[in-house]
Amino acid sequence: MKKILLFAVCLLISGLSYAQDITVSEVPPAVLNAFNKSFPKATRVEWERKGDLYNVEFDIARRDHELWLTSKGGIVKHKKELRSSELPAAVLNTLKQNYKGFRIDDVDRYEEGKKFFYKIELKKLLEEQKVIVDQNGKISNKIY
Incomplete structure (x- = not known):
């Protein structure tokens, strides 16, 4: 029983160490400059360090965004919250054909x-x- 408890504690600690909240002063200037240049209207900005990447969550016009950047300020991935009306026609057609009766x-x-x-x-x-x-409009098995 003690081994299981110790294992669970180790997993929890390792999970917490993977993503660490950081302050703006801990973000490298190249990362901060790239972010500010690309998203000057960002509000509610929160930074994390995830492995070799910098992760920033923020809002623009009350929409959630999340961005992953390299230590040199290169954008790796950008997640943006959308309204269903903003989906491309190809995506909407796929949903209508494959998910009848569902609402977005x-x-x-x-x-x-x-x-x-x-x-x-x-x-x-x-x-x-x-x-x-x-x-x-192609259904993908890629998971985010």
Whole structure:
């Protein structure tokens, strides 16, 4: 029993050490400059260090954003909250064909390089599904 408890404590501590909240003063100037240049209207900014990447969560016009940057300020991935009305036609068509009777509950757009993926939460009565669809309307198994 003691071994199981010790193992659980070690897992908890290692999980906590993976992502660490940091202050703005701990963010390298190259990262901070890249962020401020790309998102000058950001509010409610919170920084974390996740492995070799800097993660920042923020709002713009009451929409959630999350950004992953390298230590040199390069943007690796950008997550942005969207309204369902902002989904591309190809994505909406895929949802209509494959998820009849479901309504769109929540949408996040992920940008990696020049590719866009949409993580969509769908609801129908007591059922809920999450689906990832690429910019061309293809259902993807890529998980974020």
